[in-house]
Amino acid sequence: xxxxxxxxxxxxxxxxxxxxxxxxxxxxxxxxxxxxxxxxxxxxxxxxxxxxxxxxxxxxxxxxxxxxxxxxxxxxxxxxxxxxxxxxxxxxxxxxxxxxxxxxxxxxxxxxxxxxxxxxxxxxxxxxxxxxxxxxxxxxxxxxxxxxxxxxxxxxxxxxxxxxxxxxxxxxxxxxxxxxxxxxxxxxxxxxxxxxxxxxxxxxxxxxxxxxxxxxxxxxxxxxxxxxxxxxxxxxxxxxxxxxxxxxxxxxxxxxxxxxxxxxxxxxxxxxxxxxxxxxxxxxxxxxxxxxxxxxxxxxxxxxxxxxxxxxx
Numbered sequence: 001x002x003x004x005x006x007x008x009x010x011x012x013x014x015x016x017x018x019x020x021x022x023x024x025x026x027x028x029x030x031x032x033x034x035x036x037x038x039x040x041x042x043x044x045x046x047x048x049x050x051x052x053x054x055x056x057x058x059x060x061x062x063x064x065x066x067x068x069x070x071x072x073x074x075x076x077x078x079x080x081x082x083x084x085x086x087x088x089x090x091x092x093x094x095x096x097x098x099x100x101x102x103x104x105x106x107x108x109x110x111x112x113x114x115x116x117x118x119x120x121x122x123x124x125x126x127x128x129x130x131x132x133x134x135x136x137x138x139x140x141x142x143x144x145x146x147x148x149x150x151x152x153x154x155x156x157x158x159x160x161x162x163x164x165x166x167x168x169x170x171x172x173x174x175x176x177x178x179x180x181x182x183x184x185x186x187x188x189x190x191x192x193x194x195x196x197x198x199x200x201x202x203x204x205x206x207x208x209x210x211x212x213x214x215x216x217x218x219x220x221x222x223x224x225x226x227x228x229x230x231x232x233x234x235x236x237x238x239x240x241x242x243x244x245x246x247x248x249x250x251x252x253x254x255x256x257x258x259x260x261x262x263x264x265x266x267x268x269x270x271x272x273x274x275x276x277x278x279x280x281x282x283x284x285x286x287x288x289x290x291x292x293x294x295x296x297x298x299x300x301x302x303x304x305x306x307x308x309x310x311x312x313x
Contacts (some may be wrong), residue, residue, distance in 0.1 A: 192256055
């Protein structure tokens with residue numbers, strides 16, 4: 001029995017639509033909700049550019065291969081130093097991507113971030129683009145979600161579970177001691193000036209996640225912290241000072257180091273100084289990257305400091 005050509009075409013189209021290959025094609029993408037909206041991205045993309053050091057920190061922890069990263073004016077911390085190598089093309093700066101190079105490299109996926117927020121529209125014209133930013137006010141939920149999303153995109157779900165389990169175990173380990181060890185203050189030293197951070201801020205992790213009691217709080221929780229003086233720190237009198245040296249983080253050589261700035265008569269009057277509980281954090285890791293591995297390194301430092309303090313007579 002022969003069917004008319006129109007009927008044959010219709011049947012063929014229906015079979016094609018219902019075929020496993022068609023379903024495979026249809027399911028080869030994901031809908032990812034991120035800081036800039038919702039984007040359809042390919043599963044397991046092969047040509048991936050990561051513009052956000054925080055996202056690069058996470059993809060590196062998951063074992064994801066990338067082809068390009070920002071190199072111009074980027075100062076990667078030690079655990080991400082390999083991305084300065086020739087195996088990765090230069091995608092521009094942290095704030096200004098090189099659109100021509102990106103277009104020529106034809107990526108399948110671009111992972112941007114807060115620093116490249118203004119470039120999102122142009123980047124989306126080149127390839128599907130997501131911004132998996134970490135929300136400091138919902139740190140654990142946000143870090144977990146972003147790690148799981150990236151794990152799903154690259155078929156690394158089991159690895160994501162593994163690294164998150166280790167991360168959460170570190171948090172529990174520090175929290176078991178932090179609550180009974182006195183008050184703390186998170187300081188950033190930048191150009192000889194001091195900024196302090198409170199719970200819910202960019203560097204509120206010390207309080208919000210690790211459980212240290214803040215020596216003082218502020219109404220504002222912006223990225224740049226709250227400007228304070230050595231007198232203010234002395235009066236707040238924290239038992240712990242956690243210090244980020246921004247100049248060191250961005251590779252600035254001139255000026256005084258954070259250690260030099262804090263070595264003054266007023267800071268020396270604090271409990272933190274007297275008890276030798278001033279912890280100079282891995283500033284490049286925390287300030288430039290700020291992903292899963294960066295905060296893991298921070299917790300290593302904090303745990304070592306707590307153990308040292310506990311061992312003192």
